[in-house]
Amino acid sequence: MSSNIEFLFDFASPNAYLSYHVLTGVAERNGATLTLTPVLLGGLFKLTNNQAPMVAFGEVKGKLDYDMLETQRFIAEHQLDQFTFNPHFPINTIMLMRGFIAAQQLGVVEEYVAVNLSAMWEQEQNMGDPEVAMGVWQSAGLDAPALVEAIQTQPVKDALLHNTQQAAERGAFGVPTFFVGDEMFFGKERIIQIEAMIQQSA
Numbered sequence: 001m002s003s004n005i006e007f008l009f010d011f012a013s014p015n016a017y018l019s020y021h022v023l024t025g026v027a028e029r030n031g032a033t034l035t036l037t038p039v040l041l042g043g044l045f046k047l048t049n050n051q052a053p054m055v056a057f058g059e060v061k062g063k064l065d066y067d068m069l070e071t072q073r074f075i076a077e078h079q080l081d082q083f084t085f086n087p088h089f090p091i092n093t094i095m096l097m098r099g100f101i102a103a104q105q106l107g108v109v110e111e112y113v114a115v116n117l118s119a120m121w122e123q124e125q126n127m128g129d130p131e132v133a134m135g136v137w138q139s140a141g142l143d144a145p146a147l148v149e150a151i152q153t154q155p156v157k158d159a160l161l162h163n164t165q166q167a168a169e170r171g172a173f174g175v176p177t178f179f180v181g182d183e184m185f186f187g188k189e190r191i192i193q194i195e196a197m198i199q200q201s202a
Contacts, residue, residue: 003032003201005194008167008177009100010041012093014085017121018071019176019188020113022078026195030202036113038100039164041093041175047168052090074188082122091120091128094160095151099133101159102150108142115140 005027009016020036027034045051057063075083096116103112119125119136127133130148137144150156167177171184178185178194185194 003030003198004035004180005032005198006035006037006179008039008172008175008179009036010039010093010175011096011100011116011120011127012041012091013175014071014083014089014121015188016176017083017117018074018078018080019178019191020117021080022188022191023178023194026191026198030195030198032198036100036109037163037167038097038104038160039167039172039175040097040160043161043164044167044172044174047165048173050173070189082118084122084124086120086124086126088124088126088128091126093128095130095133096127098151098156098160099137099147101156102147103142105150105156106143106146111140111142112137112147115142 005023007016007019007023009020011017023034026032050056053067054064057067075081099116100109100112103109115136116127116133119133120127125132125136127136134144134148137147170179172186174186176186176188178190180194180197183197185191
């Protein structure tokens with residue numbers, strides 16, 4: 001069994017933020033690696049005929065309230081006290097996700113992920129606004145002009161499209177989705193299963 005956890009990732013999902021901060025600990029204490037694969041959640045929804053929970057379950061009495069309760073329990077259990085639901089949600093993250101590909105090329109992925117997760121889900125920044133995003137990147141010491149230049153190139157656009165299409169072909173329908181070897185898991189609630197699988201295979 002693989003000791004790599006692949007995370008199909010988009011900054012647009014609050015559950016991606018929550019999952020990331022828990023999975024880094026899972027990987028560290030189990031000697032595993034965590035690999036983030038950037039995909040576009042909106043594109044994945046279109047490819048799989050899926051909808052955001054607030055749309056899909058908006059008419060189901062009690063469902064969204066219960067989901068919020070589970071999220072609050074998850075936050076408390078893992079002491080993710082810095083999390084704040086972004087008032088600008090939902091945010092179009094196509095620029096951020098193309099920027100993720102660009103950050104891979106520029107060798108600043110870890111910094112890029114940390115900066116954007118914090119801005120989106122701790123600082124309530126409207127990261128769908130290009131000027132806001134560029135300001136956040138620049139303030140964090142990232143080369144914003146280089147990122148913006150790379151974002152506009154066709155290879156970067158094509159790479160994000162390819163990742164998203166491939167994710168759908170592998171059976172993914174949303175974010176956060178995880179793979180350990182060929183085993184797919186969906187949702188932050190499955191992280192406990194992922195850790196158990198890694199421990200059993202060690």
